[in-house]
Amino acid sequence: MADQLIRATAAGGGIRAVGAITTRLTEEARKRHKLSYVATAALGRTMSAGLLLASNMKRAESRVNIRVKGNGPLGGILVDAGLDGTVRGYVDNPEIELPPKPNGKLDVGGAVGSEGYLYAIRDVGYGYPYSSTVELVSGEIGDDVTHYLATSEQTPSALVVGVFVGAAGVSAAGGILLQVMPKAATDETLVQTLESRVAALSGFTPLLQAGKTLPEMFELLLEDMGLEILPEVQMVRFHCGCSPDRFLGALKLLGEAELQDMIEKDDGAEATCHFCNEVYQASSDDLSQLIGALKAQS
Numbered sequence: 001m002a003d004q005l006i007r008a009t010a011a012g013g014g015i016r017a018v019g020a021i022t023t024r025l026t027e028e029a030r031k032r033h034k035l036s037y038v039a040t041a042a043l044g045r046t047m048s049a050g051l052l053l054a055s056n057m058k059r060a061e062s063r064v065n066i067r068v069k070g071n072g073p074l075g076g077i078l079v080d081a082g083l084d085g086t087v088r089g090y091v092d093n094p095e096i097e098l099p100p101k102p103n104g105k106l107d108v109g110g111a112v113g114s115e116g117y118l119y120a121i122r123d124v125g126y127g128y129p130y131s132s133t134v135e136l137v138s139g140e141i142g143d144d145v146t147h148y149l150a151t152s153e154q155t156p157s158a159l160v161v162g163v164f165v166g167a168a169g170v171s172a173a174g175g176i177l178l179q180v181m182p183k184a185a186t187d188e189t190l191v192q193t194l195e196s197r198v199a200a201l202s203g204f205t206p207l208l209q210a211g212k213t214l215p216e217m218f219e220l221l222l223e224d225m226g227l228e229i230l231p232e233v234q235m236v237r238f239h240c241g242c243s244p245d246r247f248l249g250a251l252k253l254l255g256e257a258e259l260q261d262m263i264e265k266d267d268g269a270e271a272t273c274h275f276c277n278e279v280y281q282a283s284s285d286d287l288s289q290l291i292g293a294l295k296a297q298s
C-alpha cells in the first residue's frame with residue numbers, strides 16, 4: 001500500500017480522525033540514516049506523529065517540528081512535517097540498538113529515555129511559530145505526543161503510532177489520531193466516548209501489520225458513531241528541501257576570507273544534511289567562483 005493520509009469525522013463532526021500509512025517513508029529514513037531497528041521505530045513513530053499533527057493545520061505551507069530529547073542512548077530526535085504531506089527527520093545516534101522488551105516489542109522508551117522533554121513548534125506560515133514543551137511520559141512517542149496534545153493544545157486526543165521493522169526492512173508503519181473538536185471539547189459524553197476508543201485503538205498496530213487499509217481501521221473504531229470518511233487520499237513522503245544550490249548559497253554567506261581559507265586548507269568544502277544525510281561537496285573551483293560572485297557584488 002502506498003504511503004497515504006486519510007481524514008474522517010464522526011459524531012456529527014464532534015470527533016476528528018486522521019490516519020497515516022508511512023511504511024515507505026520510514027524505510028527511506030532507515031536507509032538514508034542507516035538506522036538500527038529501535039532507531040527506525042523511534043524516528044518512524046515521530047514522523048507519523050508529525051504528519052498527523054500537521055494534518056489539522058490550515059494554511060498550505062504550515063509545518064510542525066517535533067523535537068524529543070530524552071535521557072536514553074538514542075539522544076535527540078528531530079522531525080519536520082508539513083500539511084503538504086512531506087516529512088524529514090533524524091536521530092542523534094542512529095546506530096544504537098537495544099534488546100527487545102519481554103513482550104517482543106522494540107524498546108523505544110528505553111532508547112529515547114523516559115525523562116526529558118518534547119518540544120513542538122507549529123509554524124502556520126505567518127512567521128510567528130507557536131511552540132510549547134512538555135515532559136516526556138514514557139519515551140514511547142505515542143504517549144508523549146498524546147500528553148502534549150492534552151496539556152499544550154488542550155484537545156482531548158488519542159494517538160497511536162507503530163513501526164514494524166526486521167531484517168528485510170520496514171514492513172509496516174503508520175498512526176491514527178482521534179481528537180474531540182475544540183467546539184465539542186466541553187461535551188463530556190464525547191470526551192468519554194473518545195476515551196473508550198483508546199483501548200480499541202491499541203489494536204491498531206497489529207491491524208497495520210496485517211495490511212488493513214485506513215478506511216477499514218476507521219470503520220472498526222468508529223463505525224457505530226456516524227463515521228464519515230473524507231474522499232481525499234493525500235500522499236505522504238520523505239522529502240528534504242536541501243539541494244546543491246542551497247549548499248552553495250550557505251557557503252557564500254561565510255564570506256570571502258573564510259572561503260579562501262577553505263580553498264587553501266581543505267581544497268574544497270563538504271557538508272552533510274542532518275535531515276536527510278545527503279552529502280554535498282564543493283571543489284576549490286566552485287569556491288573560487290563564489291568568491292568571484294561576492295567580489296562582483298561588492
Ligand code: ZN
Pocket residue numbers: 240241242273274275276277278
Ligand atoms: Zn537534506
